[in-house]
Amino acid sequence: MASRGRDPVVSARGLVKDFGRLRALDQLTVDIPRGATYGLVGPNGSGKTTFIRAIVGLLKLDKGELNVLSRPVSRVQEIYSRIGYMTQHKALYPDLTLQENLEFFAGLYGIDKQERERRISELLEMVNLAEHRQRLAGTLSGGMYQRLSLACTLIHEPELLLLDEPTVGVDPRLRQTFWDYFERLTSEGKTVIITTHLMDEAEKCRIVGYMRAGRMTAAGSPEEIKRHAGLKPYLQLWLRDPKKDASLLRARGYEVDMAKGAAARIRLESHDQIKDVLDAVSPLDMRLKEPTLEEAFLKLSEGA
Template sequence: MLTLSKVTKRFGSQTVVDSLDLSIPQGLVFGLLGPNGSGKTTLLRMAMGLLQPTSGRITIFENNSPGDSEVRKKLGYMPQQLAVYPGLSVRENVLFYGRLYGIPENNLSTRSLEILEMVELESHQNKLAGDLSGGMLRRLMLATTLIHQPALVILDEPTAGVDPSLRLRFWEWFEQLAQGGASILITTHHISEAGRCDKVAFLREGLLLEHDTPDTLMRRYNSENLEQAFVQATQAKLED
């Protein structure tokens, strides 16, 4: 689905992603876990084709480049920052993004209602986005990300600022999407969220420390939880 081979990204003299090798298979929730500044967002932006790597190669959907126009139609990206129009209603935002992705008008009306029902915003569809609570805005952003049924969904801290109960709902939706065959690439700094991923990668200062299933990583580092495993992986890397 998505493969990164020896990918490095530098901004001036600063190396943000350092010779990273990673493969994201189909139908899994794959988490990138690391503190702020570990290179997570930069990695996502390169996967989307929004940034070019300094060196290395990124391929998606077999041998295609992330920047290809046909590839982008199969991608859904939810950034950290607000990406909806406050002066449009909830449904108008979803319809706007659906048209951007080229969904035919005869399908768009039905699809927009389906996705609003999924994120539990159908009863708020006529509200202005600018009048929504923070949690509702995050749900609306997820709806605009998924309106075109992307094969690869890229989510940058999608649950930032939402309450614990809504966070659980988000993860139920992510798992449903993966069960339906989509690949989910998600960044988080919440250990509890990373534990729900099918696979997780530990990142620190642009380096890939480890990647595997959460249970395998905890066994590998004889740890009771992922937080301990992350600390142990960091220490092991420093000792190399």
């Protein structure tokens, strides 16, 4: 029992799920540690939603072993009150007000009236919908609806959160509020598993798992993934005399890529080389570009 706290919150070994002839999960193996923000990323159809549905026990797996909060997933119903799941699709009651939707979910989890009111107020505040309490959910804009969905998912203070593209349609300022809140949750030891197509969000996760064709092809911190993809920073240079300057740089052993528009690109082995480049040429302008997570994923999916 003492080791429980250190068990991964989700542990998957060789998961297989077929929909007819389509293999949605293909020997998926991954451990998700407690207290992390874990970003699930990958192209459309790579199996992210399928994996999340498997974790909440909504899917019968064809093969593999899956443990959630230290229990086999076949018994996940016993711990529903510790899990919060926000689906990619609409799941609220359009004919109920915001307040009533939240009360409904609070009621499901048996939260008493006084506590219920406290949490509803706090969550409506967090998602910036307090003034719309009495509106019907069906009349909300897309982004407002997402915000209400998140509030309903959090009402019972779950320790494991599964959020399937929760920030779609949410404006940048409020997205930041969401992420601040996720950080608060993980600092309390809760785990947030989140799917996203936005690389700036993936960068905020402590661990990112990249899925492709039902497998986890890379997992680690954003920095580890960039390193794993072997990406180096590069310099973008607007050269005075592109032809002559490029040959000067090549003479020093740099690979100069002139293919992408007006600026030349040079991959750097280390930042120390910037000085050497500037000894050789004096460009009109230059920019140092650090590798992005997006580039790393593109590189990794080329190789897969």
